[in-house]
Amino acid sequence: MNPSLVFIDGDQGTTGLQIHERLRGRTDLTLITLPATERKDATRRAEAINACDIAILCLPDDAAREAMSAIVNPAVRVIDASSAHRTQPGWTYGFPEMTPEQPERIATARRVSNPGCYPTGAIGLLRPLSHAGLIPANHPVSIYAVSGYSGRGRVGVEQYEGPGAVNAPSFQVYGLGLAHKHAPEIQQHAGLSQRPIFVPAYGAFRQGIVLTVPLDVRQLGPRVDGATIHACLARHYAEAPHVQVMPLHESSALTQLDPQAMNGTDHLRLSVFPNDEHGHVLLSAVFDNLGKGAAGAAVQNLNLMLAQ
Incomplete structure (x- = not known):
């Protein structure tokens, strides 16, 4: 051939x-x-x-x-x-x-x-949950993400690695008008009926992303909690070689997330952090914006x- x-x-x-x-x-x-x-x-x-x-x-x-x-x-x-x-x-x-x-x-x-790089993490977390009915399609979703500066392309690389790098900011939140072009992509492919609030940022590291979605499970239904959400994600990605769902006992031992942890790989690592006392759950995705992203x-x- x-x-x-x-x-x-x-x-x-x-x-x-x-x-x-x-x-x-x-x-x-x-x-x-x-x-x-x-x-x-x-x-x-x-x-x-x-x-x-x-x-x-x-x-x-x-x-x-x-x-x-x-x-x-x-x-x-x-x-x-x-x-x-x-x-x-x-x-x-x-x-x-x-x-x-x-x-x-x-x-x-x-x-x-x-x-898109950010949508990979957001859709990876949200699509299985909306499809399973654990997150209603009309649920008000907020997404926060930090990417390495290579996410800006050559402009970002030049800003942080070029002659003027000494003046590059260590951290910058952007998209303040809440009109980022990735929002419609996330809405459509995550199965949401309304536009999510998406707040992106760049850090002073070359590549890697950490994306988080906070949820109040009391708004999701009486039988939805962190364990239910985790089980849904683990079941959905059980046979997916490029997506890892961190076991709950491992994520419970974490105190921070490193956006560069998956750099050099094509893997998407998803985690669920439940706080049963307050009825809150934090979803996270960590991946290389130049790899899986x-x-x-x-x-x-x-x-x-x-x-x-």
């Missing part, structure tokens, strides 16, 4: 570089690359994207839409790592662990939207599509 042709459009960005490195040396595919002088040449990019079997778009949203408009070869399949198509009809959401049917949907899809997820989706 001939190797599949894969073109990474935007292979010099933070995510594109990671994907390129992960695919280097594989014998089941051939990477189509453009020399530096042709990367911004619309004609050469169009030729490359129409010559491949699978294109991976690592571009800003508008550029991703432009790349899609250049595709005239109906055989070309696409993984879009931008946020341009994550809530669009006709696109398959590239979170294989979201439902039992999702891996097959991704494997046979023509158009796959790679999840970006490049690792894209390669996971690529592998599913290549196996079809």
Whole structure:
């Protein structure tokens, strides 16, 4: 069988570089690359994207839409790592662990939207619970997350590693207008009927994410508690190699969460922290924003599509 042709459009960005490195040396595919002088040449990019079997778009949203408009070869399949198509009809959401049917949907899809980094953690926690009825669809959900500065792409890396790094803030909360572009993606794929409150932040570390969702179980129903929530997550991800649900006896021994704990892996670690006395539960997700939150997820989706 001939190797599949894969073109990474935007292979010099933070995510594109990671994907390129992960695919280097594989014998089941051939990477189509453009020399530096042709990367911004619309004609050469169009030729490359129409010559491949699978294109991976690592571009800003508008550029991703432009790349899609250049595709005239109906055989070309696409993984879009931008946020341009994550809530669009006709696109398959590239979170294989979201439902039992999702891996097959991704494997046979023509158009796959790679999840956002923050949504990977939020949806990973919330989707199984909303599907099981433990969190009502109309429940007011609040999400708090801190990412490494590479989550901003090359701009973030330059701010913290470039000449002006001495002036880079140690911590910054952003999205203060509560209009972050990830909120609709989380709402749709987590099975929520109303927009969640999402408060993101960047820390002075290169990569890694810790995302938390606080819940008051008294608002969820008389039979819902931390143990019930944990059992639901553990059951949902029992056969998922890239998602770890920390046992309750292990999470109860923790006093802090390190956003960098899963760096260098493609794993998503979920935890449940119940406080039965006060009726509160804290859900958490820790993962590498460049691993399961970006490049690792894209390669996971690529592998599913290549196996079809």
